[in-house]
Amino acid sequence: MSTPKQIQLSHGGGGREMAELIGKLFFEAFDNQILRQEEDAASLNMTGPIAFTTDSFVVSPLFFKGGNIGKLAIAGTVNDLAMMGAEPQYLSCGFIIEEGFEIARLKEIVQTMAAELKKSGAKIVCGDTKVVPKGCADGVFINTSGVGRILKPGISVHAVRPGDAIILSRDIGCHGAAILAAREGLELESELQSDCATLWPMVEQLIAANLPLHAMRDATRGGIAAVLNEWAKAANVGIELSEEAIPVRDEVRGVCELYGFEPWDLANEGTFVIALPQEIAAEAINVMHQFCNCDQARIVGTVTEANAGKVILHSPWGSKRYLELPAGELLPRIC
Amino acid sequence: MSTPKQIQLSHGGGGREMAELIGKLFFEAFDNQILRQEEDAASLNMTGPIAFTTDSFVVSPLFFKGGNIGKLAIAGTVNDLAMMGAEPQYLSCGFIIEEGFEIARLKEIVQTMAAELKKSGAKIVCGDTKVVPKGCADGVFINTSGVGRILKPGISVHAVRPGDAIILSRDIGCHGAAILAAREGLELESELQSDCATLWPMVEQLIAANLPLHAMRDATRGGIAAVLNEWAKAANVGIELSEEAIPVRDEVRGVCELYGFEPWDLANEGTFVIALPQEIAAEAINVMHQFCNCDQARIVGTVTEANAGKVILHSPWGSKRYLELPAGELLPRIC
CATH class of the missing domain: 3.30.1330.10 (PurM-like, N-terminal domain)
Known part of the structure; x- marks a missing residue:
């Protein structure tokens, strides 16, 4: 046979x-x-x-x-x-x-x-x-x-607290933009590729450093907009984000402009956000910076008592707007 | 909206x-x-x-x-x-x-x-x-x-032993035949329906009775032919079956004849086989008989040292043949 x-x-x-x-x-x-x-x-x-x-x-x-x-x-x-x-x-x-x-x-x-x-x-x-x-x-x-x-119990969407810093592990939207580019046959002359990665090595080190992590989530379908809106709602807190602080590659911005997407709504597959007390944020970021995949890790926002249930995006020009839970078709079959 | x-x-x-x-x-x-x-x-x-x-x-x-x-x-x-x-x-x-x-x-x-x-x-x-x-x-x-x-550790395909009885919980082939009939638009005037059922209540009682169960398996894709061949191979034993002892409904036989299937190859979704020491088979069957779904439970075969790796089917006329692991397309999308 x-x-x-x-x-x-x-x-x-x-x-x-x-x-x-x-x-x-x-x-x-x-x-x-x-x-x-x-x-x-x-x-x-x-x-x-x-x-x-x-x-x-x-x-x-x-x-x-x-x-x-x-x-x-x-x-x-x-x-x-x-x-x-x-x-x-x-x-x-x-x-x-x-x-x-x-x-x-x-x-x-x-x-x-x-x-x-x-x-x-x-x-x-x-x-x-x-x-x-x-x-x-x-x-x-x-x-x-x-x-x-579970090596570190208690990490939970419900544990996000006012005063927490929001850390983002790297630039956003690469997975969504890479899939969209592949699907549309876009021949980008760039290095744009999915961020798809196993995050356990970084998380293992964060746990080993015994930091009081409140919440962690990888920003997959719906992007960081979906994750942060879920956190704001579940923990009944406000989240304020600095648009300037959120890294977005030029290629991702380009794809977004071409197809009418927002980078915060785009799926990621190896990018995560952490909520943890402001005073230990620097220590967490130091741990993350040991990994190539997290060498851009930084604080991108803070958790507030005000505006409970809402995510607010501050633009570099001083204006602000609600960052909503994404709606509509977005990108089917993104993962 | x-x-x-x-x-x-x-x-x-x-x-x-x-x-x-x-x-x-x-x-x-x-x-x-x-x-x-x-x-x-x-x-x-x-x-x-x-x-x-x-x-x-x-x-x-x-x-x-x-x-x-x-x-x-x-x-x-x-x-x-x-x-x-x-x-x-x-x-x-x-x-x-x-x-x-x-x-x-x-x-x-x-x-x-x-x-x-x-x-x-x-x-x-x-x-x-x-x-x-x-x-x-x-x-x-x-x-x-x-x-x-796991309430009862040690139940395993590798634990089937020569001298074990093979118990079958009910008649075979109903799921496969019911799907085939539905797919072909066969309007059987009968009560033929899938045997699809949750088997935990029966197993819970068998465990409660503290019987030394050696192996158990529901005979899904590939039917009892697949399960028993896997057992024979994994435990390096022979399995001898009495064709007469294996209940098959007339409607299932009919569907098999129409489409060229063997009832032992047909999928089941609420029918299981047990291997356990011959001397406690009657006790196990008594437990099973309390449930409608198992009121036909019976011994259908025995495990032997001879013919290791093979399943042998004894016909009511005294002849015997190997029951092989099913091959070919069988029924796609059966489960």
């Missing part, structure tokens, strides 16, 4: 072909003791407070500057755990694959996932593979769920 | 419309304290060995006799935990929805999920919603992952 070059319906049938695909492709790339048990569920030894999260990825195109759907799927779920102060330990992955998808491309995605896992030390311990007929999905969709021990 | 009747791309954008959909539809149906925290990840208090599993559901049609994709998504993941001797405690759910999908149908699916959760007491504690443009998916796909405390 010759090995097929494309995914066939039988690869999702639960029989011999599926066993072969799983054995050759997934087990080889993700190999670990727990996965190899091949039980209905992975058996894990965990104690204490545990974070549990899930994300499905449907990004289009599947490959883009700075990553692919596989990198996104690992970094996204690892980051959701990290943002809760949890060590990313165990991940599941569920593939929905369209019949006819190139096995070579699937392999590339899977190998990217394996490489990205190394950055946090998380392991894929269980999975699922479904194949749908041609035309019933678009290439490949990936769900990753994850669990991890 | 009038409420739309169909899912729109903005419902997956991470902004206002998504927040509304999540708040109104998902939070209302799945309401619990942990979910309401709205963090990036749910925070759970768990101790000891924990089972972790994932499944994506792409069944077509979405609604069928005996259930819908929502019932399947809950029962499927709960059952994977139960089969490891784990109490199904916390589930995640990730929706991938096609633009234009009727919100009323989505609501029906979500309400079915909420009702099915009650049968095990499991809670949905985190989720994710993605919307893809029309034509990029077929209706709705659901991923459910789950975690639960």
